[in-house]
Amino acid sequence: MTTSPIPQGYPEAQPFTPAHYPGLSGKVVLNTGAGSGIGRAMAHAFARHGARLMLLDIDAAALEQTRAQLREAFPFVDVHIVQASIADDVAVEQACAATEARLGRIDVLLNNAGISMNKPSLELKPAEWRRAIDIDLSGVFYCAQAAGKRMARQGGGVILSTASIWGLSSSAHRLAYCAAKAGVVSLTKCLAAEWAQHRIRVNAICPGYTHTALMEDLMGRGVINGAELCGKTPMNRLGRPEEMAEAALYLASDASAFITGHALVSDGGWLAHGY
Numbered sequence: 641m642t643t644s645p646i647p648q649g650y651p652e653a654q655p656f657t658p659a660h661y662p663g664l665s666g667k668v669v670l671n672t673g674a675g676s677g678i679g680r681a682m683a684h685a686f687a688r689h690g691a692r693l694m695l696l697d698i699d700a701a702a703l704e705q706t707r708a709q710l711r712e713a714f715p716f717v718d719v720h721i722v723q724a725s726i727a728d729d730v731a732v733e734q735a736c737a738a739t740e741a742r743l744g745r746i747d748v749l750l751n752n753a754g755i756s757m758n759k760p761s762l763e764l765k766p767a768e769w770r771r772a773i774d775i776d777l778s779g780v781f782y783c784a785q786a787a788g789k790r791m792a793r794q795g796g797g798v799i800l801s802t803a804s805i806w807g808l809s810s811s812a813h814r815l816a817y818c819a820a821k822a823g824v825v826s827l828t829k830c831l832a833a834e835w836a837q838h839r840i841r842v843n844a845i846c847p848g849y850t851h852t853a854l855m856e857d858l859m860g861r862g863v864i865n866g867a868e869l870c871g872k873t874p875m876n877r878l879g880r881p882e883e884m885a886e887a888a889l890y891l892a893s894d895a896s897a898f899i900t901g902h903a904l905v906s907d908g909g910w911l912a913h914g915y
């Protein structure tokens with residue numbers, strides 16, 4: 641039960657037509673945070689393209705659920721799961737090694753797992769700051785490095801991190817989240833510059849407010865108000881996880897071959913409007 645329901649009918653507001661990128665068929669994709677929300681939608685989108693998937697999440701039951709969904713929707717999908725926390729660099733290295741052992745390589749890293757951290761800065765405890773930075777920034781780096789060294793060895797790859805509009809803008813009561821996501825945008829540009837010589841493209845997507853479990857949790861606790869957020873968004877709705885997955889497909893595909901170091905915003909006009 642949420643305290644701030646999203647206005648009904650928003651999914652009908654704009655038609656959504658997924659594109660198709662034949663080159664993604666057979667690619668090995670390591671997808672973090674695949675147990676829910678945007679990561680789960682990415683798993684569906686890449687499975688639809690015939691990619692071979694290693695799904696990573698800290699939540700084993702959620703991972704199992706995503707895998708079961710994929711097998712039902714795409715009976716021939718090659719999908720594996722690994723439970724790990726991206727904040728644990730040793731576990732991340734093991735997960736990348738397991739991906740390589742099972743699927744032979746890592747072509748695409750969907751560096752997506754993350755948590756929210758909304759709290760007034762005067763009340764933010766050091767442990768909460770560390771948790772947000774450990775997962776939302778350090779975890780993204782651990783995954784990028786562990787996958788990146790394999791991509792460099794194999795002669796190329798794509799790294800795509802899920803940052804946020806709050807990586808490009810800032811807000812009261814979101815210090816740790818904004819700092820971490822701004823760090824992800826910076827990390828994306830630094831690695832793009834450094835690893836282009838290895839034929840690794842590194843980009844980020846910056847979603848606006850997107851209707852996922854993370855959002856349901858924040859709305860349920862009254863931290864944010866869904867209707868108010870829609871009202872502040874020029875397109876007057878939340879994003880759909882599938883729309884974020886669609887941006888990921890494009891940035892992972894050869895259609896974006898010359899794009900690296902970019903942070904692609906998908907926010908219904910939120911940032912353009914100046915919030």
Ligand SMILES: NC(=O)c1ccc[n+]([C@@H]2O[C@H](COP(=O)([O-])OP(=O)(O)OC[C@H]3O[C@@H](n4cnc5c(N)ncnc54)[C@H](O)[C@@H]3O)[C@@H](O)[C@H]2O)c1
Nearest residue numbers: 673675676677678698725726753754804849850852853854
């Ligand atoms: N939903 C939004 O409005 C929104 C907007 C901007 C950016 N984002 C970002 O998109 C990403 C996905 O968010 P979502 O809305 O789908 O959230 P979600 O809560 O629905 O899914 C996040 C997934 O990450 C997993 N996870 C959390 N901590 C982890 C860890 N330490 N190691 C491995 N897995 C972990 C969770 O178990 C969950 O399955 C996050 O990085 C988030 O910051 C979301």
